[in-house]
Each structure stands twice: as C-alpha cells, then as structure tokens.
Amino acid sequence: xxxxxxxxxxxxxxxxxxxxxxxxxxxxxxxxxxxxxxxxxxxxxxxxxxxxxxxxxxxxxxxxxxxxxxxxxxxxxxxxxxxxxxxxxxxxxxxxxxxxxxxxxxxxxxxxxxxxxxxxxxxxxxxxxxxxxxxxxxxxxxxxxxxxxxxxxxxxxxxxxxxxxxxxxxxxxxxxxxxxxxxxxxxxxxxxxxxxxxxxxxxxxxxxxxxxxxxxxxxxxxxxxxxxxxxxxxxxxxxxxxxxxxxxxxxxxxxxxxxxxxxxxxxxxxxxxxxxxxxxxxxxxxxxxxxxxxxxxxxxxxxxxxxxxxxxxxxxxxxxxxxxxxxxxxxxxxxxxxxxxxxxxxxxxxxxxxxxxxxxxxxxxxxxxxxxxxxxxxxxxxxxxxxxxxxxxxxxxxxxxxxxxxxxxxxxxxxxxxxxxxxxxxxxxxxxxxxxxxxxxxxxxxxxxxx
Ligand SMILES: [Zn+2]
Numbered sequence: 001x002x003x004x005x006x007x008x009x010x011x012x013x014x015x016x017x018x019x020x021x022x023x024x025x026x027x028x029x030x031x032x033x034x035x036x037x038x039x040x041x042x043x044x045x046x047x048x049x050x051x052x053x054x055x056x057x058x059x060x061x062x063x064x065x066x067x068x069x070x071x072x073x074x075x076x077x078x079x080x081x082x083x084x085x086x087x088x089x090x091x092x093x094x095x096x097x098x099x100x101x102x103x104x105x106x107x108x109x110x111x112x113x114x115x116x117x118x119x120x121x122x123x124x125x126x127x128x129x130x131x132x133x134x135x136x137x138x139x140x141x142x143x144x145x146x147x148x149x150x151x152x153x154x155x156x157x158x159x160x161x162x163x164x165x166x167x168x169x170x171x172x173x174x175x176x177x178x179x180x181x182x183x184x185x186x187x188x189x190x191x192x193x194x195x196x197x198x199x200x201x202x203x204x205x206x207x208x209x210x211x212x213x214x215x216x217x218x219x220x221x222x223x224x225x226x227x228x229x230x231x232x233x234x235x236x237x238x239x240x241x242x243x244x245x246x247x248x249x250x251x252x253x254x255x256x257x258x259x260x261x262x263x264x265x266x267x268x269x270x271x272x273x274x275x276x277x278x279x280x281x282x283x284x285x286x287x288x289x290x291x292x293x294x295x296x297x298x299x300x301x302x303x304x305x306x307x308x309x310x311x312x313x314x315x316x317x318x319x320x321x322x323x324x325x326x327x328x329x330x331x332x333x334x335x336x337x338x339x340x341x342x343x344x345x346x347x348x349x350x351x352x353x354x355x356x357x358x359x360x361x362x363x364x365x366x367x368x369x370x371x372x373x374x375x376x377x378x379x380x381x382x383x384x385x386x387x388x389x390x391x392x393x394x395x396x397x398x399x400x401x402x403x404x405x406x407x408x409x410x411x412x413x414x415x416x417x418x419x420x421x422x423x424x425x426x427x428x429x430x431x432x433x434x435x436x437x438x439x440x441x442x443x444x445x446x447x448x449x450x451x
Pocket of ligand 1: 309
C-alpha cells in the first residue's frame with residue numbers, strides 16, 4: 001500500500017518541531033514509548049461528573065481526580081465535512097493520522113487516499129504495538145490505527161486487514177485485547193486460526209488473561225463489545241488489560257492504544273450510572289499508565305477523547321442541583337436493571353428500591369405499572385418474540401428517565417456533540433500538548449516523537 005501523504009506528514013511534523021523552543025533537559029536518545037489513551041465520548045462534562053461521583057462524601061473537600069492532575073490542554077474535534085459533529089471514525093482517523101476525514105471513513109482521506117497512522121509508523125521503527133479496548137477490537141477507534149477502509153461498518157473487511165496488511169512483511173499488531181470474536185472466527189474465514197499459525201497466543205476466556213506470557217498475543221473476550229463495566233465481574237477490566245499489555249509490550253519501545261470504548265455507548269443511552277462506571281475504569285487505566293511512566297520516564301502518556309456524547313449536563317430543568325449520591329448508589333446498567341425488574345412483575349417496586357435507593361412517587365409507580373401492563377396486553381394479543389425486545393427497550397427508557405430526573409442529569413441528544421475535549425499528558429515531551437489545539441495536532445505532535 002502506498003502512503004502518499006506520509007511524506008507530507010513528516011514534512012509538516014518537521015516544520016512544527018523546528019518552531020518548538022529548545023529542550024534544555026538532557027536528551028535521551030532511546031526511542032520513546034507511547035501510551036495513547038482515548039476515552040470514547042468522554043467530553044469535559046463526564047470528567048466533572050466523575051469528580052463528584054467518586055468524591056468521598058465524608059470529607060468537606062471535593063478531591064481532585066487523575067484527570068485534574070494530568071490536564072494540559074483542549075482540542076477541537078470537527079470532521080472534514082461541514083457537520084462540525086464528528087463520529088468516532090473521523091475523529092479517530094484525525095487522532096491516528098493527523099488528517100481530517102469525513103464521518104464514517106477509517107484511515108483514509110476524504111478522497112480515499114490511505115493515511116499513515118501512528119501505530120504503523122511505530123511498527124516501521126520496529127516498535128512493539130498493542131491495542132486494548134472494551135468494544136470489538138475492529139470498532140471505529142482502534143480500526144483507524146490499523147485499517148484503511150471507506151466505511152467503519154465493514155467489520156469483516158477491517159478484521160481481514162489486521163492480518164492481511166503488513167509492514168515490511170510483518171503484521172502491524174503484536175497485542176490485541178478486547179471483544180470482537182464473531183469477526184475473527186467466521187464461517188468464511190477463521191482469522192484466529194491464521195493468527196495461531198503465525199505464532200500468536202490466543203485466548204477467549206477473560207479469566208485466562210494472566211496466562212499470557214509473551215508477545216504476540218490476542219485476547220478476544222466477547223462476540224462483539226465486552227459487557228459494560230457496571231455489569232461486569234471485573235469493574236476495571238480496561239485497567240486490568242492495560243496493566244497486562246504494559247507488562248508484555250515493554251521488552252522494547254512500544255506504541256500502545258488504550259480506548260475506554262463504552263463511555264460513548266452509555267452516553268448514547270443517556271445512562272449516567274453506566275457512563276460513570278466506564279469513566280471510572282478509564283481513570284483506573286490512566287492510573288496504571290501513570291504508574292508505568294513514573295517507573296519508565298522515557299515514555300509519553302497522552303490521553304484525550306474523540307468527541308463528547310449525549311450533551312451530558314450536570315443539572316437540568318432549571319434546578320440548581322446535581323445528585324451525584326444517587327448515581328453512586330446504582331450498580332447496574334439501565335438495561336440490566338430493566339431486565340431484573342421485568343423478571344419480577346409483581347414485586348418490581350421492592351427491587352427498584354433495593355437497586356436504586358430512589359423512592360418513587362405514587363404517580364411514577366402508577367405510570368411505570370401502566371407501561372408494563374400496556375406492553376403485556378400487546379404481547380398477549382400479538383405474541384411475537386421480537387416484541388419482547390421492544391418491551392425491554394420501552395421500559396428501559398422509563399428507567400433512564402426516572403434516574404435522570406431524580407439525579408437532575410440532563411442530556412440533549414442520543415448522538416454526539418461538537419464540544420472541545422480535554423488533553424491529559426505526562427512523561428516525555430508532555431509540554432507539546434499544552435494549550436488549545438485541533439485533534440489533528442495531537443497526532444502530528446506524536447509523529448514528531450516517532451522520527
Ligand atoms: Zn458514539
């Protein structure tokens with residue numbers, strides 16, 4: 001594959017680095033390892049919410065979080081087209097290559113020219129490369145670092161490219177942890193068998209994570225995305241996988257992408273408790289990375305978001321109040337809570353109270369019961385299986401609305417928004433990321449380190 005624009009990238013990178021102030025610190029000539037973290041959908045309202053959510057209510061002070069500690073700048077996220085609101089493919093392509101593209105496109109310019117990615121550049125330099133996500137490993141964000149395709153929805157083709165596209169006849173990726181088994185073990189092609197033949201250690205059981213001892217490795221732990229953090233046995237599965245990845249990659253310089261993939265998914269559902277659990281997992285992964293950088297100073301850690309999701313606001317409907325304490329008490333996603341409630345149609349009020357600690361007004365209880373009865377009546381007459389899904393999703397909407405009302409959490413959308421996102425950094429060359437920039441600048445600056 002020709003990377004027509006790669007030379008241009010390097011030229012721009014050189015021009016940028018020529019303008020930088022001279023670094024008076026002793027120069028370490030060893031190649032710099034890079035930990036690049038993306039909180040999908042994690043706009044600034046999410047990290048503010050997390051500060052109040054994680055706060056110890058028994059102390060007067062609201063303690064700072066890892067995000068407060070590492071904050072260095074802000075980035076705009078608009079895509080190449082004129083929508084201003086990016087999707088994850090265009091945003092991740094910008095963050096991976098330094099070039100804007102249109103929504104939906106992965107690793108290609110708007111004219112479908114392939115763009116060199118940071119991960120590919122790292123591999124050209126002989127680095128170890130890894131990606132750790134909680135979505136399928138071939139979802140838009142990770143895909144934009146490895147694949148080059150006109151649509152993020154071509155999941156099978158993206159998975160094929162992970163194996164078929166090589167750099168100097170070597171595979172691009174040495175470590176992949178996340179979900180996506182159904183795309184790698186298909187009727188028409190068993191990519192896992194092919195990876196196995198090439199010497200990869202492959203696991204599909206999350207509990208076997210500890211058994212991974214040397215690169216190259218692949219761990220795919222779900223058919224598509226992994227379970228939400230809030231519903232998982234390991235509530236910090238991203239942090240656990242990041243820790244494992246760092247221990248395997250660090251035998252030589254490495255490039256590791258870590259994505260908190262499902263902050264965005266909970267945001268699309270407007271499910272605040274689900275989102276906070278995902279941000280918590282991302283924060284714990286960030287702490288793992290921070291600890292690694294403290295022990296290995298020749299490492300750059302950069303974290304950001306690709307965009308914000310849902311138009312989250314802390315406070316709603318004119319009320320001067322956000323009830324973090326209510327969100328803190330909820331330990332299941334709205335979907336899983338809905339299924340638990342519907343499994344006990346006669347005692348759902350008790351279960352609701354036990355699971356949310358929110359006491360509902362008689363009117364809310366009556367409305368909830370009426371909605372369940374109405375769906376049961378429809379199911380009785382129509383009796384179709386696909387309506388059960390619809391019932392769950394309709395009742396889930398009521399559950400979400402009640403939690404948002406009581407916690408005074410506002411949302412403006414089920415999609416993305418164009419707010420700027422934060423940049424967090426520490427370690428080697430962190431000063432490159434100070435201040436306001438565009439999302440493409442983040443990639444361009446990291447390219448200057450991969451020279
Ligand atoms: Zn999204």
